[in-house]
Amino acid sequence: MNTDTLRIENLMPNSELPLLVRPLSHGMRLADAAEQLRQLVDSRLLQCGGFVFRDFIVESATEFKAFAASFGHPLLSYEFGSTPRTKVEDGVYTSTEYPPHQSIPLHNEQAYTREWPMKIWFYSALVAQRGGETPIADSRAIYRRIDPRIRQRFSEKGLMYVRNFGNGLDVPWTQVFNSKDIVVVEQYCRTHGIVCEWKDDGELRTRQTCQAVAQHPVTQDWVWFNQAHLFHVSNLEPEVRETLLEILDHEDLPRNVYYGDGSEIEDVILDEIRGVLDELTISFSWQTGDVMMLDNMLAAHARSPFKGSRKVVVAMAEPYSQLHSQNSTL
Structure with missing residues (x-):
């Protein structure tokens, strides 16, 4: 795996969740790094649970969609959802549209069903004036x-x-x-x-x-x-x-x-x-253009209250069904 053009480090002290990945040179588009990032994800996602891709150029939901889709699975529609969202493009949705003063507790996407996406991506298109983090946590921990x-x-x-x-x-x-x-x-x-x-x-x-x-x-x-x-x-x-x-x-x-x-x-x-959940919460500030990718079973996510405008959009892929799994624990 060639990662000569990438810098990979822990975003948080003493935690591999999430790994922070940045380009070594300025002006690299996320799309241009996609092949290297796919190799990195293939080799380390199951260990760390999630990545934050930062300082890459990604300027639209369309670019974000193409990046998420490049991992080889069709993006999913938001069926049997539990919260209000708006479709931005096919396979891309706004994050939960709850009032800014409300927090959303840690959760794994669609864990209230027996079918869920294995992969989930977040794109920070606009950072709130204050707050608005997307805290995460290790579901194994x-x-x-x-x-x-x-x-x-x-x-x-x-x-x-x-x-x-x-x-x-x-x-x-x-x-x-x-x-x-x-x-x-x-x-x-x-x-x-x-x-x-x-x-x-x-x-x-x-x-x-x-x-x-x-x-x-x-x-x-x-x-x-x-x-x-x-x-x-x-x-x-x-x-x-x-x-x-x-x-x-x-x-x-x-x-x-x-x-x-x-x-x-x-x-x-x-x-x-x-x-x-409170004890194990990992919280960091978004930067405009950040893309976070999580294994939806290995990492939970949340939303902090915020002030000012905020725009985070979401994509999901790789459906898994416990209805047809031998690992059911019911």
Whole structure:
């Protein structure tokens, strides 16, 4: 592998996640370095979990898209998404469009399903005036740090995610499934192991039982791989949680999560999990033009609150299905 034109170093002290890669000469376009970067990713991504490519010239979402697609897998559409996004181009989406003052906890993309992308890329097109980082964490380290008793309970029981779409409280089902056709939605749910229920008001409720931990199909490493701490009602601000529970039954909350047998997950356990995530968070400032690439099973990502305009776009590729895997832990 020829890396004579690249500088490779740890971005953070004492951590290979993420590795920082920069050109040795000024004015190198990301596209021109793509072959070298692919070789580097092939040799080291499974060890470090993620890269930040910095100081390369990349000036548009189109260039970013071409770079992500150059790794050999078609870019994925955002199906059965959990948050509002806007399509920038085919295979390229805005990062989650939550209000700037809100933080988004660490998570692996689409870990609330049984199918997810193995690769995810972020392109920092515009850096916020303040904040707006995309913190990351090592999913293998999270797995090891979680109390073994909690890990065993989650692994044995699995998790059941319940979602109620629309009604002005969550993303409408037509956007989530990219279709207004009920038949299309029902077919998608059957194919993906999702139980769907049409309520009297015409809105949709889904339930899906998923993994809490998973084994990486290549490295065989075990990783903490779920969004229980994010979907659970305890993730809401106390006043929002109180208001919702005054007007809605638990089963009608926009989203919630239970153990796989339908029993309640204890708030105190989720608080302990959040504490581990906080301890293992790796945060760094974006620079305009940065591209971050993560193995989606080996590294989780988040979003910090920010002020001013911010634009980060995302691409995903290489779908993996636990529905057809022998490594299911349900």
